Amino acid sequence: MNDSDLDDLFAVAQRQPASVSSDLMARVMADAEAHLPRAAVVTRAPVARVSLWSSILTALGGAGALAGLSTATLAGVWIGFAQPTAVSSFTDVLWADDAIYETVDVLPAFDDFLTEG
Numbered sequence: 001m002n003d004s005d006l007d008d009l010f011a012v013a014q015r016q017p018a019s020v021s022s023d024l025m026a027r028v029m030a031d032a033e034a035h036l037p038r039a040a041v042v043t044r045a046p047v048a049r050v051s052l053w054s055s056i057l058t059a060l061g062g063a064g065a066l067a068g069l070s071t072a073t074l075a076g077v078w079i080g081f082a083q084p085t086a087v088s089s090f091t092d093v094l095w096a097d098d099a100i101y102e103t104v105d106v107l108p109a110f111d112d113f114l115t116e117g
Helices: 003-015 022-034 052-060 063-082 085-094
Strands: none
Touching: 052 063
């Protein structure tokens, strides 16, 4: 088969109109419509209520942070209530009644600028 034979075949094919039966076209169109995407029905999701304790727990940083805060609180209450000797002697040194404190004026007052000399 050479190029002229192919040209003759294509010329014959161009002369004959491509006819498709209306029944075939109806079946193709029905099949195409069956495969079209359908619009989905969208429903609103129910809104979950957040409890007060859940929001407080989230604000504090979760269960781990709440456990740390409660442990520190209980330790502070226990140390404050029991007052071990080491703690009471340490606080006596810090808050001694006979200690004399000297106040130092770090910021100059307006009167300091009025002196002439």
